[in-house]
Amino acid sequence: MDQTKHDVTPGLGTRAVWAGEQDAHWAGATQVAVAFSVSFGYKTVEEWLEVALGKKAGHIYGRNTNPTVAAFEDKVRDLEGAEAATSFASGMAAISNTLFTLLSPGDRIVSIKDTYGGTNKLFVEFLPRFQIEVALCDTTDHSAIEAAISQGCKLLYLESPTNPTIKVVDIARLAAAAHRHGALVVVDNTLATPINQRPLQLGADLVVHSATKFLGGHADALAGVVCGPRDLVARVYHFREINGACLEPMSAYLLLRGMKTLHLRVRQQNENALQIARFLESHARVAQVFYPGLASHENHDIACRQMSGFGGVLSFALHGSFDAVKSFLPRLRYANLAANLGAVETVAGPPATTSHVESTPAERAASGIPEALIRYSVGIEDVDDLIADLRRALG
Numbered sequence: 550m551d552q553t554k555h556d557v558t559p560g561l562g563t564r565a566v567w568a569g570e571q572d573a574h575w576a577g578a579t580q581v582a583v584a585f586s587v588s589f590g591y592k593t594v595e596e597w598l599e600v601a602l603g604k605k606a607g608h609i610y611g612r613n614t615n616p617t618v619a620a621f622e623d624k625v626r627d628l629e630g631a632e633a634a635t636s637f638a639s640g641m642a643a644i645s646n647t648l649f650t651l652l653s654p655g656d657r658i659v660s661i662k663d664t665y666g667g668t669n670k671l672f673v674e675f676l677p678r679f680q681i682e683v684a685l686c687d688t689t690d691h692s693a694i695e696a697a698i699s700q701g702c703k704l705l706y707l708e709s710p711t712n713p714t715i716k717v718v719d720i721a722r723l724a725a726a727a728h729r730h731g732a733l734v735v736v737d738n739t740l741a742t743p744i745n746q747r748p749l750q751l752g753a754d755l756v757v758h759s760a761t762k763f764l765g766g767h768a769d770a771l772a773g774v775v776c777g778p779r780d781l782v783a784r785v786y787h788f789r790e791i792n793g794a795c796l797e798p799m800s801a802y803l804l805l806r807g808m809k810t811l812h813l814r815v816r817q818q819n820e821n822a823l824q825i826a827r828f829l830e831s832h833a834r835v836a837q838v839f840y841p842g843l844a845s846h847e848n849h850d851i852a853c854r855q856m857s858g859f860g861g862v863l864s865f866a867l868h869g870s871f872d873a874v875k876s877f878l879p880r881l882r883y884a885n886l887a888a889n890l891g892a893v894e895t896v897a898g899p900p901a902t903t904s905h906v907e908s909t910p911a912e913r914a915a916s917g918i919p920e921a922l923i924r925y926s927v928g929i930e931d932v933d934d935l936i937a938d939l940r941r942a943l944g
């Protein structure tokens with residue numbers, strides 16, 4: 550945002566609407582234009598060279614940068630309170646580009662068992678092929694994570710809250726431990742969004758997002774983004790401009806439009822999720838509810854410290870086996886049974902077909918995911934209708 554026009558820092562809602570759009574308009578348009586052009590032309594070779602060498606603002610070729618994409622990056626950058634941001638074709642592209650930029654053969658990375666399924670695949674299948682050692686700790690055992698860090702570590706990779714059992718890790722405590730040992734800290738902030746949690750302020754070096762989820766909010770565009778200090782983001786950007794996992798301009802536009810209501814959506818989803826978690830916790834057919842806003846959550850105190858809202862995703866286990874899930878889910882009227890989260894519509898599904906579709910039953914069991922678990926990403930519907938829907942489907 551143009552800070553010179555403000556004497557105080559505007560709130561997150563104002564920034565969600567206005568940030569990133571200052572220089573992105575065309576011919577007086579009040580909305581950011583979608584620049585489908587792959588290349589950007591110049592009248593003189595001198596000016597072209599200046600832009601190519603980064604001495605002058607501008608764009609050369611769509612795999613490197615694009616004005617619509619740049620506006621999207623700047624909106625997220627502003628909301629995360631970061632110096633710089635760069636974007637990707639998907640959340641997994643953001644995560645894998647970040648890891649492959651920062652790690653080299655012989656390095657060691659420490660993370661948790663409960664990362665997103667695709668991230669976990671990078672840890673167990675791909676990084677070891679490049680002689681990168683991966684130490685995956687029990688997600689809520691902070692002493693074990695600190696001990697793993699102290700054995701030597703180039704990078705600490707965290708996610709909070711996690712997916713699908715909605716665990717919470719103490720970002721400030723673990724970032725401090727990592728920095729004592731000279732390690733960089735990367736946090737996946739997809740489930741929280743910058744409205745509820747700002748990892749850079751808690752000590753993280755880089756924040757990554759699957760913008761496909763809450764940032765876009767409408768389940769119509771795949772994207773990823775990385776935010777942090779200029780030098781680190783420049784390194785991640787450089788790898789991305791070469792390997793080509795760039796965000797395309799139409800998706801950037803859809804994300805920009807979606808993000809203008811981010812604060813409204815997330816606020817509603819926070820409220821809905823808390824009421825639904827309380828309802829489910831009191832229901833006889835529900836064995837367990839995982840939501841950081843509940844006093845019964847094992848790390849409710851950490852969540853209260855580091856989050857300003859508890860997010861729109863919860864999960865719950867039914868009494869019984871996977872058969873109970875199979876008969877329950879189709880009875881829901883207001884939920885897409887689909888592999889997504891963070892949309893305006895409620896989305897529900899079992900981990901076996903969503904977050905952990907790539908994992909085997911044994912891997913899911915080892916991650917402590919109950920067979921009868923349901924991940925429920927709360928939409929912006931009226932909460933009374935969602936509760937009535939759940940009550941009917943459970944009854």
Ligand SMILES: *Cc1c(COP(=O)(O)O)cnc(C)c1O
Pocket residue numbers: 639640641642665667708712737739740758759760761762771772773
């Ligand atoms: C969905 C998701 C990802 C991957 O993002 P894509 O956009 O699907 O590639 C990464 N982390 C978390 C927490 C997610 O929910």
